[in-house]
Amino acid sequence: MSNKGSESIWDQFHGPNMGYVEEQYELFLEDPELVDPSLKDIFREYGAPEWISSGGTTQPGSQGLTDGDVQKISTTMKLVESIRRHGHLEANIYPVGRKKDRYSPLVDPKTYGLSDEDLRSIPSKWIWKNAPANVKNALDVVNTLRSRYSGKISFEFYHVHDNDEREWLQQSVESEEFKVSLSSEEKKELLKSLAEVEGFEQFLGKTFVGQKRFSIEGLDVMVPMLNRLVHDAKNDSVEHVLMGMAHRGRLNVLAHVLGKPYDLIFSEFHHSPDKELIPSEGSTGINYGWTGDVKYHFGADRDIKREGEKSTRVTLAHNPSHLEFVNPIVEGYTRAAQDDRSHKGYAKPDPNKAFTISIHGDAAFIGEGVVAETLNLSRLEGYHTGGTIHIIANNLVGFTTNNTDGRSTTYASDLAKGFEIPVVHVNADDPEACLTAVNLVYEYRKKFQKDILIDLVGYRRYGHNEMDEPRSTQPFLYKDIDQHESVLHEYANTLNEEGVITDDEFTQLKKDVSKKFKSIYDNMKEDEQEEPEEAEVPEALANGLDEIETAVPLETLKELNENMLKRPEDFTVFKKLERILKKRAKGFEEGKVDWALGEALAFATILKEGTPIRITGQDTERGTFAHRHAVLHDVETEKTYSPFHELDGVNASFDVYNSPLSEIGVLGFEYGYSVQSPETLVFWEAQFGDFANTAQVILDQFIAAGRAKWGQKSNMVLLLPHGYEGQGPEHSSARLERFLQLSAENNFTVANVTSSAQFFHLLRRQAAIGGKDSARPLVVMSPKSLLRNPRVAAAPSEFTEGKFKPVVEQENLGKKKTKVKRLVLGSGKIMVDLDEALEEHKGEDFDWLHVLRVEQIYPFPAKQIKDMMARYKNIEEIVWVQEEPRNAGSWDFVKEELQTLAKDSQMVKYIGRPRRSSPSVGEPNIHKSEQNKIINQTLKLSKGGDSQ
Numbered sequence: 001m002s003n004k005g006s007e008s009i010w011d012q013f014h015g016p017n018m019g020y021v022e023e024q025y026e027l028f029l030e031d032p033e034l035v036d037p038s039l040k041d042i043f044r045e046y047g048a049p050e051w052i053s054s055g056g057t058t059q060p061g062s063q064g065l066t067d068g069d070v071q072k073i074s075t076t077m078k079l080v081e082s083i084r085r086h087g088h089l090e091a092n093i094y095p096v097g098r099k100k101d102r103y104s105p106l107v108d109p110k111t112y113g114l115s116d117e118d119l120r121s122i123p124s125k126w127i128w129k130n131a132p133a134n135v136k137n138a139l140d141v142v143n144t145l146r147s148r149y150s151g152k153i154s155f156e157f158y159h160v161h162d163n164d165e166r167e168w169l170q171q172s173v174e175s176e177e178f179k180v181s182l183s184s185e186e187k188k189e190l191l192k193s194l195a196e197v198e199g200f201e202q203f204l205g206k207t208f209v210g211q212k213r214f215s216i217e218g219l220d221v222m223v224p225m226l227n228r229l230v231h232d233a234k235n236d237s238v239e240h241v242l243m244g245m246a247h248r249g250r251l252n253v254l255a256h257v258l259g260k261p262y263d264l265i266f267s268e269f270h271h272s273p274d275k276e277l278i279p280s281e282g283s284t285g286i287n288y289g290w291t292g293d294v295k296y297h298f299g300a301d302r303d304i305k306r307e308g309e310k311s312t313r314v315t316l317a318h319n320p321s322h323l324e325f326v327n328p329i330v331e332g333y334t335r336a337a338q339d340d341r342s343h344k345g346y347a348k349p350d351p352n353k354a355f356t357i358s359i360h361g362d363a364a365f366i367g368e369g370v371v372a373e374t375l376n377l378s379r380l381e382g383y384h385t386g387g388t389i390h391i392i393a394n395n396l397v398g399f400t401t402n403n404t405d406g407r408s409t410t411y412a413s414d415l416a417k418g419f420e421i422p423v424v425h426v427n428a429d430d431p432e433a434c435l436t437a438v439n440l441v442y443e444y445r446k447k448f449q450k451d452i453l454i455d456l457v458g459y460r461r462y463g464h465n466e467m468d469e470p471r472s473t474q475p476f477l478y479k480d481i482d483q484h485e486s487v488l489h490e491y492a493n494t495l496n497e498e499g500v501i502t503d504d505e506f507t508q509l510k511k512d513v514s515k516k517f518k519s520i521y522d523n524m525k526e527d528e529q530e531e532p533e534e535a536e537v538p539e540a541l542a543n544g545l546d547e548i549e550t551a552v553p554l555e556t557l558k559e560l561n562e563n564m565l566k567r568p569e570d571f572t573v574f575k576k577l578e579r580i581l582k583k584r585a586k587g588f589e590e591g592k593v594d595w596a597l598g599e600a601l602a603f604a605t606i607l608k609e610g611t612p613i614r615i616t617g618q619d620t621e622r623g624t625f626a627h628r629h630a631v632l633h634d635v636e637t638e639k640t641y642s643p644f645h646e647l648d649g650v651n652a653s654f655d656v657y658n659s660p661l662s663e664i665g666v667l668g669f670e671y672g673y674s675v676q677s678p679e680t681l682v683f684w685e686a687q688f689g690d691f692a693n694t695a696q697v698i699l700d701q702f703i704a705a706g707r708a709k710w711g712q713k714s715n716m717v718l719l720l721p722h723g724y725e726g727q728g729p730e731h732s733s734a735r736l737e738r739f740l741q742l743s744a745e746n747n748f749t750v751a752n753v754t755s756s757a758q759f760f761h762l763l764r765r766q767a768a769i770g771g772k773d774s775a776r777p778l779v780v781m782s783p784k785s786l787l788r789n790p791r792v793a794a795a796p797s798e799f800t801e802g803k804f805k806p807v808v809e810q811e812n813l814g815k816k817k818t819k820v821k822r823l824v825l826g827s828g829k830i831m832v833d834l835d836e837a838l839e840e841h842k843g844e845d846f847d848w849l850h851v852l853r854v855e856q857i858y859p860f861p862a863k864q865i866k867d868m869m870a871r872y873k874n875i876e877e878i879v880w881v882q883e884e885p886r887n888a889g890s891w892d893f894v895k896e897e898l899q900t901l902a903k904d905s906q907m908v909k910y911i912g913r914p915r916r917s918s919p920s921v922g923e924p925n926i927h928k929s930e931q932n933k934i935i936n937q938t939l940k941l942s943k944g945g946d947s948q
Contacts, residue, residue: 237310329668341680363398366406548765552605682716690733807861878908881911
């Protein structure tokens with residue numbers, strides 16, 4: 001071996017490095033191009049070192065690995081893994097605040113007793129098999145990985161259990177495969193985008209002083225991030241990008257992502273929006289309903305043309321002040337956009353057709369329970385959407401609450417880790433790092449079809465809103481913010497240093513942006529009215545639904561019933577269930593169609609007519625009270641089978657899923673599905689009706705008011721088991737009174753029906769209005785014990801003739817019209833109880849009594865009741881009877897309607913339980929006694945009684 005100089009070139013390689021040289025030399029002999037470039041030329045010039053050329057091998061001892069060497073190597077490996085796991089703890093992800101300069105001992109070599117000399121002695125390949133060529137030793141490895149994991153972009157993914165995902169993420173991060181590399185022109189475009197974002201906010205602030213706008217300033221880069229995601233979606237021929245977000249930055253997103261015209265936004269600051277400003281070209285659509293909403297609650301749609309005739313539709317969902325509650329609704333939009341419902345069986349989702357972007361507040365993401373409920377839907381068969389891209393718009397403060405008071409976790413994003421969602425933290429002051437984050441999460445979602453999250457860490461330039469003063473509650477933070485340049489100016493400085501843009505060019509850019517906004521505002525057509533007129537409810541919604549025919553021929557019903565009783569020959573059903581199913585076969589023969597069969601026939605006929613059905617809820621496949629059995633289970637193989645999936649001549653999907661133990665998340669999802677797919681009849685079934693309590697925000701803000709505020713149509717059905725059975729307060733009342741309190745402007749139908757035929761016609765009527773201007777949700781106080789009560793079973797002729805009746809007269813009463821003095825009205829189970837009592841006392845004289853069942857409580861069928869009352873000239877009292885307490889149920893809603901109908905000589909009275917703070921008693925015997933008292937009081941003339 002040739003040596004040049006007195007010291008061998010190989011003397012620098014000692015200890016563990018000798019094994020590395022041996023390995024490289026063997027590769028050199030095989031193919032010189034396989035060798036580390038730093039050694040290739042040395043081998044060519046100097047040949048092999050003595051310990052290789054002499055045939056020796058490295059051994060522990062003077063020239064080999066010592067125990068201390070092995071210890072250093074293993075400790076270095078621990079350090080490297082710790083950098084991968086914990087590098088985020090010292091990452092430079094905070095533009096402002098006390099955590100700007102961060103340090104973690106978990107990623108410091110000194111914590112592990114390692115010096116720079118120790119690290120230099122270890123070849124990089126021993127520690128990092130994919131180390132780049134310029135990374136020579138372990139010190140280089142540590143420095144390089146710290147730059148990857150602890151820079152202005154950082155990562156958490158070790159909580160992800162799937163090894164393929166972790167390896168992909170690690171490789172992506174460490175190779176910087178998705179790192180943005182922009183040309184000079186692209187950097188200028190990015191700067192221009194930031195200038196328009198900031199300029200827009202500043203123009204609004206100067207022009208509409210003191211008005212709320214929930215400025216994006218401090219998180220400006222979110223706009224170009226969203227535009228990059230939309231651009232990638234368009235290139236991949238994604239049909240729908242569906243977004244949900246709260247107020248922060250919403251106006252800017254509407255303007256610069258959804259393309260909402262600037263002049264339309266400006267007009268909303270000082271008068272009712274001029275709808276003519278909506279452009280006729282394109283498809284940017286803003287629908288205001290008739291009562292409208294504040295400007296930062298509205299959503300919009302935009303179509304972005306792809307090649308040919310197709311386009312990618314971008315939708316920003318309407319959202320009230322309840323922040324995160326839009327999350328499950330947008331997931332429902334997305335699943336509906338993905339599902340193919342054109343065939344029988346389950347709808348088939350295609351995750352490549354649509355995806356969700358959910359933008360969260362940092363305080364709300366960790367604080368609102370609906371977030372966890374929605375995240376839990378992400379991997380479930382009935383609800384998954386192939387991965388949501390989450391962005392936390394992290395401005396470090398929740399209104400006036402610091403994160404130390406708002407969460408018990410290190411990061412606002414930590415909730416996501418419980419669902420194995422990878423997290424990317426990124427500094428909002430580094431636009432290129434932010435676009436790198438977008439590239440990574442988009443590719444991850446596409447590859448693994450799972451949720452992923454960007455924690456976009458910025459700040460809030462002003463208070464929670466522009467009238468709020470934050471310096472009284474966050475003085476230290478806002479001192480830093482006040483001295484901090486915006487991302488626009490920081491990025492301009494960077495590009496100036498790179499020679500991409502000059503100071504003069506930047507100054508001119510800002511002037512041009514400001515001039516554009518001023519010009520648009522100055523040229524707006526003013527159309528203010530001194531006394532603007534209120535918009536009216538759409539005519540189709542104002543009209544009733546009484547004209548819809550819903551009868552079905554007997555032959556069709558029999559054929560469908562036979563179809564539903566079929567199943568594979570080798571399918572073994574639970575014996576007790578087999579008897580129930582066989583009983584359904586006799587429904588037409590015996591002339592009595594019970595509730596379960598009536599519902600099944602409604603589903604089957606709706607499907608037969610081409611309307612897809614989706615029904616979910618806790619225990620919905622079987623039904624909480626074991627009446628439905630829409631999915632059968634083989635007792636020997638555990639295979640499942642749904643009769644609704646094998647109906648002859650059906651080309652519409654039937655989705656039935658047991659939901660997780662969630663109300664607000666699942667109801668929000670189903671509402672969103674119904675809005676996005678108006679032709680589908682969507683059901684949500686509560687396990688017990690009062691469980692809807694936990695979904696009150698969805699009911700109040702979306703289902704009840706969404707049409708009036710935003711013009712958002714839905715015809716979904718809520719099945720809420722209701723009825724007093726002596727099971728206690730939580731299993732009695734679906735809180736009917738709350739729905740009636742929300743009832744106005746035909747916003748939904750509230751029904752409490754008492755026969756299988758009525759339920760059949762009601763559902764078919766609801767399916768008929770899907771996708772039409774007359775569409776509205778349906779709330780059904782569905783039965784529990786009545787499911788098997790023979791008094792709710794109906795004759796086949798009631799299905800083949802007629803339609804839904806809002807009011808039904810009690811049979812065998814009111815025949816002697818002149819003798820009727822008491823007219824009793826009520827709804828639901830209490831009316832069946834009355835029917836039973838009348839049967840028990842059929843020998844008594846009830847000529848003085850007539851009973852009307854109000855099957856549809858809202859819209860109240862006043863005309864039908866008035867027409868019926870007109871036949872009875874001697875009515876002295878009109879009585880409303882109910883089983884709910886006086887301050888609950890229908891009474892407070894119907895008493896005004898009944899007083900309007902009553903003549904001066906007629907008293908309007910109430911019979912039922914007294915006012916109570918709890919919905920019902922908890923003792924079954926007391927319940928039975930109370931129920932009997934209500935029945936007995938109703939069936940005899942009151943002596944003065946209780947009137948109102």
